[in-house]
Amino acid sequence: MTVRRLRPHATTIFSEVSQLATRFDAINLGQGFPDTDGPESMIEAATRAMREGHNQYPPGTGTPELRRAAADHETAHTGLVHDPDTEVLVTVGATEAIAAAMVGLVEYDDEVVVIEPYYDSYAATVAMAGATRRAARMVRSGGELRLDVDSLRDAFSPRTRAVLVNSPHNPTGAVLPREDLEQIAALCHEFDAIAISDEVYAHLTYDGVEHVSIATLPGMAERTLRISSAGKLLNCTGWKIGWLTGPADLVAGARTARQYMSFTVASPLQLGVAHALRHEQRWIATLRQDMQVRRDQLMDTLSGVGFDLVVAQGTYFLTADPRPLGVTDAAAWCLELPERIGVAAVPFAPFTDVFSDDWSHLVRFAFCKRPEVLDEAGRRLRALQG
Secondary structure (H helix, E strand, O other): OOOHHHHHHOOOHHHHHHHHHHHOOOEEOOOOOOOOOOOHHHHHHHHHHHHOOOOOOOOOOOOHHHHHHHHHHHHHHHOOOOOOOOOEEEEEHHHHHHHHHHHHHOOOOOEEEEEEOOOHHHHHHHHHHOOEEEEEEEEEEOOEEEEOHHHHHHHOOOOEEEEEEEOOOOOOOOOOOHHHHHHHHHHHHHHOOEEEEEOOOOOOEOOOOOOOOHHHOOOOHHHEEEEEEHHHHOOOHHHOEEEEEOOHHHHHHHHHHHOOOOOOOOHHHHHHHHHHHHHOHHHHHHHHHHHHHHHHHHHHHHHHHOOEEEOOOEOOEEEEEOHHHOOOOHHHHHHHHHHHHOEEOEEOHHHOOOOHHHOOOOEEEEOOOOHHHHHHHHHHHHHHHO
16 A cells, blocks of 8 residues: 555556546647757767667766766856766656655654645655645745745744745746745755755747746855756657766765665666767757747747736746636546547646645647647647637
8 A cells, every 4th residue: 555645646647547548549838848859969879889789887976978968067057167977966857856855854853845836756756755845835926936935935934944946947937047946045044944946947948038047046066966958959759868967975975875776877877968068069059949940939829829828937837827718627627638639738726735726727739749640630629729
């Protein structure tokens, strides 16, 4: 029998919606995975590594090639400098990095601050650590979403060990500005808390909006674990290659936990990702441009159908309000949608807890699909106008 603290997390909304999408042959705009491959040279490098015998256990911390490439990539884009031997840890995707950080650095009676709505694994990993979850919230301010600073301060206490920061933000598509991050940083200093910063969408921001890592703010490099992933950076979500960086003592805590989770990560795939970080920066820049075009394509469709939208500044996701279409229960509506029109989306309700009333009417659509797929999704979505 599942332990009590994990029973609320027995299933995920992504599994439920994806099963419905498969059952009814629906276009899956619920789960955030692209339908095109990453750079060809990355795939060739991984294939070559397999053929050259890189098929056994690599070091538990990750191959030296990927740790060095990840450290250099971070320095180039943020100015942060890390020792690849002690301050970089390769993980089975960002999800394991988050879990390892939580289990390895948070005590049973600690509190962890999350920002609602949150990626669903956050609540589950806090529960795995046996810690208590405290919530701040995002709020709509005009045409964008911002951090509610009052709720953030209310969420911190002398028991706060960590805050989970996610920007660019899944599920809303918001990018936290420097001012909001400075508020988080100030509270980390005041309460001697660490930041676990999920930045897997760092390179996917739009309209000239630039991502700022909380680790770059004054005094935060020494108290931040920064989490990245090849899945969103290089269109290889199925490879499950992630990494975290930060000061050696924090990385050591995460490393201690994750060595008993999966121990290591696929050798040839690590080498493929290392190659891409070294040689495919132009491909990464082009992906950002392509995703902005696809965002605009789906925005045009959804607004034309009648949804009220918040413009996504980053990620793969659009925040949509279907109430103008007469929808009163977004969660139930999302479960009906694949059969009704052959399109899948996910509700915001599973990403909230304390502030669920603020988000229960909203739906998330993913635009990380080929233009022709988005065209067909648009054709199906227009049936809602009737």
